[in-house]
Amino acid sequence: MAKKVVILGAGYAGLYCALELNKLATSQDAEIILVNKHDYHQLITQLHEPAVGAKNPEDITVSLNAVLGAKPIKFVKDIVVSINKEAKTVELGNTTLSYDYLVVALGSETEFFGIPGLKEYSFTMKSVNQATRIREHIEKCFENYAKEKRDSMLTFVVGGAGFSGVELVGELADKLPELTAKYNVPKDKVKIYSVEAAPSIMPGFDPELVEFAKKSLEDRGVKFSIGTPVVQVEPGKVHLKSGDVIETDTMIWTGGVRGVQQVIDAGFETEPRGRAKVDEHMRALGHHDVWIIGDACFVLSPEGRPYPPTGQISTQMGENAAVNIYSTIKHMKLEKFEPHLYGAVASLGRKEAVANLSPKFKPKGWVAYRIKDASKMRYLSSIGALFKK
Ligand SMILES: Cc1cc2nc3c(=O)[nH]c(=O)nc-3n(C[C@H](O)[C@H](O)[C@H](O)COP(=O)(O)OP(=O)(O)OC[C@H]3O[C@@H](n4cnc5c(N)ncnc54)[C@H](O)[C@@H]3O)c2cc1C
Structure with a gap:
């Protein structure tokens, strides 16, 4: 019988996980359910543009129905209220879902560091x-x-x-x-x-x-x-x-991120800022049926430094979780999460950017700005959303 895989959050990590798992598993292997509070996917990496009116909000959202199309992924528009890992259920605003495997990809909350006001x-x-x-x-x-x-x-x-x-x-x-x-x-x-x-x-x-x-x-x-x-x-x-x-x-x-409350309340092991600790296969520590990915988790690099919360790493976590869920269903060996870091590009307004790509290739100005644009297009193409709204 197909395993019920519930994915919470259709951001960079969750949407990627759903799409990748759908590529690997047949409907006899897995029933995939994707839960998100909105019926659109947000390009959070571009939020600064609508925040000042440089772009419209619709320019940085993608309809989930358009991306999911006829794929056998069931989309549920609802708010995730709580997770009961013992009962293997998730309480949503309007219903309760049970799961065989759970993916938590709810992003992050803002860290205010206790600064008054x-x-x-x-x-x-x-x-x-x-x-x-x-x-x-x-x-x-x-x-x-x-x-x-x-x-x-x-x-x-x-x-x-x-x-x-x-x-x-x-x-x-x-x-x-x-x-x-x-x-x-x-x-x-x-x-x-x-x-x-x-x-x-x-x-x-x-x-x-x-x-x-x-x-x-x-x-x-x-x-x-x-x-x-x-x-x-x-x-x-x-x-x-x-x-x-x-x-x-x-x-x-914009000064800090912390983990999401649903993960803390469910009793998963977290670091002091509430991000979930996970094993090398992106599973919550001590829970082989729960994957916690994206900004909601905390992973150290081999050098012992935490990976930064980025869209780039979140999508790779989504991909790794999908492979490992499929491998678990098929009783195959799991894959370690080993991200490929392609560098980072930060825009500096409408015309310039800085691109930290490699010690030898560090473009800046207009060229870097075009690279930032190209990476957005590559991402949209990877989720099948380049010409869909
Ligand atoms: C302004 C800004 C600029 C950035 N620029 C870059 C950049 O240039 N490059 C880069 O790599 N990274 C960048 N980042 C970081 C990047 O956006 C995050 O690391 C990434 O969004 C994390 O992906 P995620 O899937 O974990 O979470 P998100 O993308 O935040 O997705 C979480 C999803 O869960 C849903 N959700 C949350 N709570 C609930 C709930 N209770 N019920 C139902 N659904 C819920 C949300 O609606 C959302 O769809 C930037 C971040 C910001 C804020």
Whole structure:
């Protein structure tokens, strides 16, 4: 009888897992059920674009019905509430599902590091809906400035200068001047701050590329505050450890990720930030019927460093989990998760990017921007969504 495989989350990891398992297994081997709270797949790696209005939300979503087509994958649009690993069931908003094998690919939540006021008074950017909220708020700031004339309405702070923070700052630097023209606001009133606790922006990136990125953004007016942790946020104010206070109506926090609550509540073994510990085959520790993949898990490289939470690694985890579920069904040897790291490309707005591809190949500027575009196209093609919406 076919094994019931329930996959929670249709992001990079979960969707890839479902598609790969469908390629390997026949319907006699596995009944595949994919659960997601929306009926679309989000290109989270592009969220900074709709967050400033550079693209529409529809440009970075893909209909799951279009991707799944006539494939024998059952899609359930619902919210995952909890997992009962002993009963082998998942509680959804509207029903309960049982499983033989479970894949948890619910992504991550935002880490606020216990900083007072940060959660309450900042925007986060982890979904298309959150990006839309940021865009609407930015427009409102410009719109209302004509009436209220408070400088804090045109001061934008991005907390965290990792990958997503820098990409967002780049988009803001390119888009806000357009809004000054639209709302007839003096350009010099607009301020963009990038605040980072670590001693450098974009940790892990090649120093030459980091320098290029910093200069490119500074040339477009971005002010960096590096090595200065945010210590408190209150309405209208961001307090830094240096003692500086930035008066702003807009704090966008991109400074950290943590695991998802459903994994913690289910009692799976996690590291201190709630990401699940998994074995070399991506199974939850001590649970050979549960795979936890993507940002929801924590995996160390052979050098002992955690792999970064990226779309690239998440899809590879999805592929590995699919192979190992199939091998489990067929009583075959499992495969170790050994990712191929192809480097990373961070955009710096509408025209430039930096690409950390290899020690010898580190393109920057327009060429890197085209590489970023090409990698998005390659990804869409790999999930069969290049011409589907
Ligand atoms: C702004 C930004 C830029 C980034 N840029 C890059 C980049 O350039 N390159 C790169 O490699 N990585 C980048 N990343 C990181 C990358 O997006 C993540 O590592 C990746 O999305 C993780 O994939 P995932 O499948 O684990 O989770 P997600 O892609 O987050 O997917 C999780 C899925 O689960 C669903 N879900 C969540 N909770 C529930 C629930 N309770 N019930 C039902 N469904 C639920 C969500 O709707 C979603 O579909 C970026 C991240 C951000 C935020």
